[in-house]
Amino acid sequence: TDQPQDKTTIRFALDWMPNTNHSGLYVALRQGWFADAGLDVQVVPYGQTAPDNLMDSGNAEFGISFQSSSVFAQAAGAKVVSVLAPLQHRATAIGVRADRADLVSPKSLDGKTYAGFGDAGEVEVLRQIIRNDGGTGDFRNVTLGTSAFAMVYSDQADFTVPYLTWEGIEAQLNGTPFKYFQFSDYGIPDEYAVVIDASRAWLADNPDAARKFVQVLQRGYQLAADDPAKAAQDLIDSNPDSFDDPALVTTSQNLLAAEYMKDADGKVGNQTLARWTDYSRLLYQHGLLADGEGQPLTREPDWSTYFTDAYLANP
Amino acid sequence: MSKEIRLANVYKSFGPDPVLDGIDLTVAPGEFVAVIGPSGCGKSTMFDLAAGLIRPDSGEISIGGEPAAAGTHCGYLPQRDLLFPWRTVLANTSLGLELQGVPKRVARDRAHSLFARFGLAGFESARPAQLSGGMRQRAALLRTVLPGREVLLLDEPFGALDALTRTDIHTWLQQMWVTYRWTVLLITHDVREAVFLADRVVVLSRRPARVTGVVEVALPRPRTVTTLTTPMFAAVERDLLGRIEWSRNDPDPISSTE
């Protein structure tokens, strides 16, 4: 019919305070593209609850996740699936203070203190890295949530895992730079740093709205990759009291656009089975994945079911 | 309209020691009975039982034919005055009326009309902490008597009053009683007070309390200052003093009236 339909409401859950990992979302919001598509998108701010959990419990339709979180959630039976990958590569690394002459490679982290996030698998993967570098992999694991980075600055902890494209730049701008040990230099396969997860139930019920939403979001991230200055501005404008120093946002967005967002074809958002498999398999092989009853998985999952490109615009 | 108070073969103990050891006492409707007994013998306990606030170990207690129970509505003046700090003196005295459902304004007016008589004039809006000991006692008495319950239990209401203030209130109380014929049970340590006010005086023994004597006071009403000088008054007083048998236990007795 020609009757103007009620707008579909979509709740989008954030993983963290607004940052450049979210730029595509804010571009699309700012440009009014969601509204044009008949979508009413509400941002669910970062809180104590992981976005995958919000989607699984029906409190959000879409949200930011990471490849590892998504794998853990889906293995445990959460009804979510990855529909878009804004960043094609891992954007995190082991970070230590740049002035720590004693820390020269992962091996030297043995016996040191890790400021972590309580994430599943983080310790196992770090231990593997240190072992791959010839160390024992024994370090002190302190769970800190949002304070991890400050703990490293203030010398209460020795290393953490910052986003190169956010905490890394922030540290540089503030004159206390990090130095990094890249996961991939120590035998850990690449992964998608950020993925967009969706509620499977909602996707099944709203295929058209889902497609519209994912494509508009993809368009937003594409613009962010193509015109980082504009995306940075949209992000800043959408969150007026969140960024003190615009340089952080612009530098970060430039770096993301240049090195992380686009695939070989210059496109944003696509996911491949190979990338999904490599890192996820590592998690499986370390026995980290467990089913809904808490039993370790005994059969490797079919990774192709963990993500879908079906909602993306045709490449 | 008044009610009978009846205690039949009442026993009560706190812990191992008996306090009331078989009390039998009937106060006829409209009768005024005084109770005299040594300190600590169990008088207040008897009142608590009559007011239904505690239960006897055995025996029966009834007010107006009904077993005494918590809800027994009587005017009870406990030995400690118990004025409430959150109410002004006037509001404390009108409390009994207010609880009967009398509108606040009316209740306070009625209480207030007696303030001069009770020597409380000028202290309407004072807090109880600002009263002297005797004033507290008078305020508590006023609160007790005002609602005009059919049954009044007064536990040493005049202990902290000087002789003249006391006499003044005696006279007023007698006048009220003659008019309304409440059933009154009064605890006192003052033999003359007992004889002046009561129709009958009951004497209790040392703890455990038993009734050791009952003296009828057949003096005509209303009794006045002249009643006190009659030979009959003196005779009743002497009779009563004779019955206070517990005096014999005293090592070095000094009778305060002989």
Added chain:
Amino acid sequence: MSKEIRLANVYKSFGPDPVLDGIDLTVAPGEFVAVIGPSGCGKSTMFDLAAGLIRPDSGEISIGGEPAAAGTHCGYLPQRDLLFPWRTVLANTSLGLELQGVPKRVARDRAHSLFARFGLAGFESARPAQLSGGMRQRAALLRTVLPGREVLLLDEPFGALDALTRTDIHTWLQQMWVTYRWTVLLITHDVREAVFLADRVVVLSRRPARVTGVVEVALPRPRTVTTLTTPMFAAVERDLLGRIEWSRNDPDPISSTE
């Protein structure tokens, strides 16, 4: 060793109304003075001043030549008994001694030795809530007298006692006083009690209180039951009653002794 109590031209008011209106009173060291006055006239207020608990508006108060101050150490028995719920009856009575630094065991033994005399035997480990009104008063009196302060201020210590218990304690108190010659100031509403115990009786007017009469009681000590029947006792009593001038203000006076 005893101390003089001196009030010179003392004025005190709460709010606009005066309560004490120029009180002059000297109690010589070792003297026993009784104070009689109508309820609410200001007797307790006078004691609070003497104990240094409140300050006069004007005038001077001294104990043993020193201005009365909060630290003035006297045995003060306030009108409300104020036993402490967290102490047993025995521990309440020995409190004064303990505060003087007497070892606990000794203090309790000394208190305990008087329990029978005070009719408290068997209630050593009871809580104050388990005592009758008169027993509370006796426990409080024991606590006050035990430390043997040079100055005793007793505010109606016998109000809740029957005549015989009262007489018993009178006798004991007089005996102690004869031995230790404390300076004692006693408030009472009982004229006979005042005459029996005191060297001098001071009569106060209605509020605001002024001293309206002083009666010397020259009866020999120790006074006993026989003293009460002497013509001299009767004469003093009559003299005293005559001075209770505030009786004249009464609308319907019934003297309790004529």
Added chain:
Amino acid sequence: MPTSRIRELIPAVAALALVFVSWQIYVVTSGVSPRVLPSPSRILEQGWAHRGDIAPHALATVEVTAVGFALSLSAAWILATTADFLPWMRRALVPLLVVSQTLPIIAVAPLMIIWFGIGLLPKVLLVALATFFPIAVGLIEGFAATGRDATALFRSMGASRWQQFRYLRVPAAMPRFCTALRIGVTYAVVAAVFAEYAGAEHGLGVYMLRQKQIFRTDLVLAAVLVTSVLTLLLYAATYLVERLIAPWAAADRARSAQR
């Protein structure tokens, strides 16, 4: 007497000033990074500069606080009253109440969001959960602390259970209620901030989280300061409330403080 009032405040102001001055001196002399520990002067200055940002967040927090505390107060009164009239209810509910307080709110908050969604509801519930217990316990214990003699007297005067409650137990409980109110109100704003931490669009909690994210410890602490001031205002208000509902207790306290 306003001058004596003001004179009474001197020690408090002096103590606070001492804390701030030592802090300032420490920061200046130790040269600690403002990201770790900013100086008080910097907090004030930056907080003032960002007042336009902070104000709307503060307003949002005030709203959550007010609604949550109102809910908490009503619930506490209803529950305490019920418990007072029905002793078996007291025995059934008070342990539940205690149990409710033993739940680590920080672990429960994310679950509340899963159960109740993301709106005002879970936040208001969190404020109520945090402030409800001291108030309800204060009331229940206050009611129960009514003297036995007084209760007996009321019964002998023929007071109905309701009259006993209205004219005896409620006034007798007021002093304890006021103490409990003071404790409860102290937690109210803090709980609202906490609830915002668990996920909100506006509010001082959100503001702090955002500033912390960009390492503006000074602005985090500026928001902390605003929270404190809000709480102190509420705290002061409880004394006004006390003077209204329990003037005799306030008077007694004043006298005893003069001692």
Added chain:
Amino acid sequence: MPTSRIRELIPAVAALALVFVSWQIYVVTSGVSPRVLPSPSRILEQGWAHRGDIAPHALATVEVTAVGFALSLSAAWILATTADFLPWMRRALVPLLVVSQTLPIIAVAPLMIIWFGIGLLPKVLLVALATFFPIAVGLIEGFAATGRDATALFRSMGASRWQQFRYLRVPAAMPRFCTALRIGVTYAVVAAVFAEYAGAEHGLGVYMLRQKQIFRTDLVLAAVLVTSVLTLLLYAATYLVERLIAPWAAADRARSAQR
């Protein structure tokens, strides 16, 4: 009388059972995912299965709680005593105390860890911060609530200021102190868990955080249950303490409850 004691507990047990049974029935009939709302039976079963993991974390939490609460108690007594002897100290310190409670702990906790490291210290301080206020206020108000008459009597008996404190003000404050203790102890374990959330190696807080990240809501709630049980044990212990330090108050309460 153990049987009457047990009979008194029936309503509480029944109420708790009702909550759990309704919850179980709801979960079974609604088929809600255990990641959102696990059934009580599942929580118990899984918690028991993981008891070997949970126990050392619980032990760590108990340690933080014990040290923190001991610190809090000592500090509250020292401060309240000081404030009682020196009225200007009361006027100086009580406002500081109130201010300390107005700090949103959730914003301050991470800062404390940055300032004091990841060891026991910041956690112990947090537990103390959370439990100190109700105890100190309870004590201070308890001391101050001593009747004027009683104080006057003590002074007339020549009691030194210290004796007044020892023999009058302390016992008079005990009932309020016990109430305050009950409130304070209720917050102690919760505060420890909270502090662990802000940063720790071991403890129930860390355990919950980690289980939450791997979507084990059942194990989060199992740890919540352990926290509750720990708190309830402490809460029950306060009644024993009360019977020791304020037997008369306990007796009064018992009488008034019989009413």
